[in-house]
Amino acid sequence: MPDFLDMAYKEAEQGMLAGDGGPFGAVVVKDGIIIGKGHNRVISSHDSTAHAEICAIREAESALGTHDLSGCEIYTTCYPCPMCLGAIMWARITKVYYGSTSEQAAAVGFDDQAFYRAFLTPESNQLVSMVYDDNPTSRLLWQKWLELDDRKMY
Amino acid sequence: MPDFLDMAYKEAEQGMLAGDGGPFGAVVVKDGIIIGKGHNRVISSHDSTAHAEICAIREAESALGTHDLSGCEIYTTCYPCPMCLGAIMWARITKVYYGSTSEQAAAVGFDDQAFYRAFLTPESNQLVSMVYDDNPTSRLLWQKWLELDDRKMY
Numbered sequence: 535m536p537d538f539l540d541m542a543y544k545e546a547e548q549g550m551l552a553g554d555g556g557p558f559g560a561v562v563v564k565d566g567i568i569i570g571k572g573h574n575r576v577i578s579s580h581d582s583t584a585h586a587e588i589c590a591i592r593e594a595e596s597a598l599g600t601h602d603l604s605g606c607e608i609y610t611t612c613y614p615c616p617m618c619l620g621a622i623m624w625a626r627i628t629k630v631y632y633g634s635t636s637e638q639a640a641a642v643g644f645d646d647q648a649f650y651r652a653f654l655t656p657e658s659n660q661l662v663s664m665v666y667d668d669n670p671t672s673r674l675l676w677q678k679w680l681e682l683d684d685r686k687m688y
Numbered sequence: 689m690p691d692f693l694d695m696a697y698k699e700a701e702q703g704m705l706a707g708d709g710g711p712f713g714a715v716v717v718k719d720g721i722i723i724g725k726g727h728n729r730v731i732s733s734h735d736s737t738a739h740a741e742i743c744a745i746r747e748a749e750s751a752l753g754t755h756d757l758s759g760c761e762i763y764t765t766c767y768p769c770p771m772c773l774g775a776i777m778w779a780r781i782t783k784v785y786y787g788s789t790s791e792q793a794a795a796v797g798f799d800d801q802a803f804y805r806a807f808l809t810p811e812s813n814q815l816v817s818m819v820y821d822d823n824p825t826s827r828l829l830w831q832k833w834l835e836l837d838d839r840k841m842y
Contacts, residue, residue, distance in 0.1 A: 620771025
């Protein structure tokens with residue numbers, strides 16, 4: 535096991551024992567150095583988005599002063615849930631090392647697999663009802679965005 | 689257009705004009721009252737996870753002092769990206785009103801569609817390389833989790 539994954543496990547156990555949330559940890563590494571680490575804090579932070587990967591990414595980006603983690607790797611104790619995999623994509627991280635599977639997480643009661651099923655078969659998504667309200671404000675907003683002089687993409 | 693979606697558009701435009709990030713806004717509503725609002729702050733916060741929906745969910749959960757937004761609705765200016773749809777699921781929000789489509793977002797340069805494709809066909813995911821490292825620490829951690837006396841699920 536790479537040392538970085540071991541660090542992620544230590545982070546996970548500390549957080550779990552402190553009652554911060556589930557048994558999940560992650561570290562973000564750039565050029566062989568840990569620049570962000572995190573563990574699940576859903577319970578202690580009253581924040582359903584405070585998963586280990588999200589916390590580690592936010593810490594890394596804060597440390598580097600950028601929203602772009604291109605060239606970094608993330609080591610996480612468990613296969614990322616859809617939210618965290620999306621976060622990894624937006625952070626432009628292209629390599630993920632993970633220490634256990636979604637099946638193992640499901641076996642101890644975490645819902646990732648049900649969420650992935652809802653993503654894979656959107657037409658059978660029973661978790662969230664999506665209601666589209668087509669309206670002119672939307673097109674006006676896109677237009678204003680395209681006309682902005684100092685528009686920054688991410 | 690419902691008034692709540694209009695509020696989300698106002699939030700989006702304010703954020704965009706302030707240079708905080710892309711033209712996206714969202715509000716979380718419980719029993720007809722806005723309990724959280726947010727706009728994209730990826731640029732100003734150096735935080736790739738600071739999408740409108742995530743910001744609105746975090747504000748709502750902080751206001752209520754819980755990670756569980758069951759019974760709430762979210763109004764968002766654009767169809768949620770995979771990260772935000774995952775966040776909506778974890779927050780246990782079951783109804784999403786959205787004002788424009790992923791196709792419209794793609795037309796002005798936002799990558800959501802490519803991300804969704806990577807989710808729908810994981811075997812052809814060229815965005816992120818996933819490396820599984822099976823190891824005993826993982827099983828030990830799950831075991832410790834299951835043996836915790838005050839284990840809280842979310």
